[in-house]
Amino acid sequence: MKLLYSIVIIFIACGIILPQPKSIYVNANAIPGGDGTISHPFIYINQGIASAAFGDSVHVMGGLYTENVKMVNGVSLIGEGADKCIINDSLPELKAADSCVIKGFTFNQTITCNGVSPQIIDNIIHTAVGYLPGIRIMLNSSPVVIKNYITGGEVGITLQSGCNPLITNNIIRASLMGIQSSMLCKSKITNNVIMAATGTVINLISCDSTIIENNILSGSPDDTVKGISVLNSNGVVISYNDFWNTTITKPDSSGNMSEDPLFVKYDSFDYHFRQDSPCKNAGDPNPIYNNIDGSRNDLGAYGGPNGTFEIITTGIKKTNDNIPTKDFVLGQNYPNPFNPSTNIRYEIPTCCKVLLRVYDIAGREISTLVNEVQTAGIKTATFNSKNLASGIYIYRLSANKFTLTKKMIILK
Numbered sequence: 001m002k003l004l005y006s007i008v009i010i011f012i013a014c015g016i017i018l019p020q021p022k023s024i025y026v027n028a029n030a031i032p033g034g035d036g037t038i039s040h041p042f043i044y045i046n047q048g049i050a051s052a053a054f055g056d057s058v059h060v061m062g063g064l065y066t067e068n069v070k071m072v073n074g075v076s077l078i079g080e081g082a083d084k085c086i087i088n089d090s091l092p093e094l095k096a097a098d099s100c101v102i103k104g105f106t107f108n109q110t111i112t113c114n115g116v117s118p119q120i121i122d123n124i125i126h127t128a129v130g131y132l133p134g135i136r137i138m139l140n141s142s143p144v145v146i147k148n149y150i151t152g153g154e155v156g157i158t159l160q161s162g163c164n165p166l167i168t169n170n171i172i173r174a175s176l177m178g179i180q181s182s183m184l185c186k187s188k189i190t191n192n193v194i195m196a197a198t199g200t201v202i203n204l205i206s207c208d209s210t211i212i213e214n215n216i217l218s219g220s221p222d223d224t225v226k227g228i229s230v231l232n233s234n235g236v237v238i239s240y241n242d243f244w245n246t247t248i249t250k251p252d253s254s255g256n257m258s259e260d261p262l263f264v265k266y267d268s269f270d271y272h273f274r275q276d277s278p279c280k281n282a283g284d285p286n287p288i289y290n291n292i293d294g295s296r297n298d299l300g301a302y303g304g305p306n307g308t309f310e311i312i313t314t315g316i317k318k319t320n321d322n323i324p325t326k327d328f329v330l331g332q333n334y335p336n337p338f339n340p341s342t343n344i345r346y347e348i349p350t351c352c353k354v355l356l357r358v359y360d361i362a363g364r365e366i367s368t369l370v371n372e373v374q375t376a377g378i379k380t381a382t383f384n385s386k387n388l389a390s391g392i393y394i395y396r397l398s399a400n401k402f403t404l405t406k407k408m409i410i411l412k
Helices: 003-012 046-050
Strands: 023-026 057-060 062-064 078-081 086-087 093-095 101-103 110-114 118-122 125-127 135-138 145-148 149-151 155-160 165-169 171-174 178-180 186-188 195-196 200-205 211-214 216-218 226-231 238-239 242-246 263-265 270-273 339-350 352-360 363-372 377-384 391-399 400-410
Touching: 023 046, 057 125, 101 186, 149 155, 171 178, 195 200, 200 216, 242 363, 339 352, 339 391, 363 377
Parallel strands: 023 057, 057 078, 062 086, 078 101, 093 110, 101 118, 110 135, 118 145, 125 149, 135 155, 145 165, 149 171, 155 178, 165 186, 171 195, 178 200, 186 211, 195 216, 200 226, 211 238, 216 242
Antiparallel strands: 178 195, 263 270, 339 377, 352 363, 352 391, 391 400
C-alpha cells in the first residue's frame, strides 16, 4: 500500500491525471448481454469483477447468486443488502482480496483473509460447513470486521499467524468458540455480542497486546462455558465487558461485570437493550468510546461510535402496524443448515388462525406446515426436506394480518 501511495503522489506531482473509479452493476434478473451500466447490468458478479480496475466498485442488486466469486485486489463488492443479496456457491469459502470493501451480502460460506486486509461490513456470514469458521483471518492479515452477523459454525472467527484485525460491532454466535486467536495475533475486539454454546467465548493462545473491551460475552445457562481463556499471552487488556452465563473469569483489568444484559428479545435475536439494562452507559468512560450521541459507551453491538445501525439477523421482516411485532415471535429454524428435517419455533400472543408455509427461493409454495386456529403460546413445527435439493428456502408465518418471513438452508 505504501508503494501505491508513493506512485499516486508522483503522478499528481507530474500532472498526470489518474483514471476515476467507476461503478459497475450486476443484477441476477437482468437480460443477458449487459455492459455493466446501471441500465444494462451484467447478470454475473464475476463479469463485473472482470471488467473492473483497481479502485472500482461492483454494485450487486438483490437476488440469489450461485457462482464461485473470484475477488480481485482493489475491487470492492457492494451488495444491495444482506436481506436481499445472497451468495450461495457450492465451494465452502470465499477468498477475500486486499484493499477493498465487502458489504451488504448473505454469504453461505466462510470468508478467508489470507495475507489480505479488506473491510468486511454489514453482512450475514453463515458458514455452510460446521467445522469452518464464519471468517478465517491468517498470515499477517489486518481486516476491519464491522457490523456483521456471523453464525452457523463451531467457531465464529479464527485468527492465526501475526494478524492484527479490528473486530467491532458484530453479533457472533457459535457452537464452540466465538473467537479463537493464536500464533502472535494482536487484535482489538470491541463492542460485540459474542456467544458460544459450549467451550469458550474468546480463546487466546500466544497472542500479546490484545484488547477485549465493551463486549457482551455470553455462554449457556448452566454456566459451563468459559468467558475468556488466556494462555501464554502478555499485555492482554480485558475491561468493561459483561460476562453473562459464563464461568468465573478473573481478568487483569477493571470495569467488568456479570449481569443479565436484558436484551429486548433474545430468542428472536434482537440484541438491543431494554431501558433498564445494566449494560447501558457501562463501557469504557474514555470519550473515544462514547456513543454517537456523546453519552458513555453502551456495551455490545449497538454501542460506541459505530453503534447507530441495524444488524440484520433474521431475514426479511414484514409487519402490520396494527399488530405489535414484539408480541409475535418467529424463531430461526434449528438445526440450520439441515438434512433432512428441522424444527421451527414460533409464538403467538392470542388465539388466532395460523398459517406456516415453506417456499422456494422463487416464491413457489413447497409445503404447508400449519393451517389451523391455535391458542396462544409457544409452538413448534417440523419440516422434512424429503427429496428437495440443497439451497435456500423461505418459511413464512401469517396470523391476524401479521407476517414474518425467514430463510433456511438445506445442505445435502
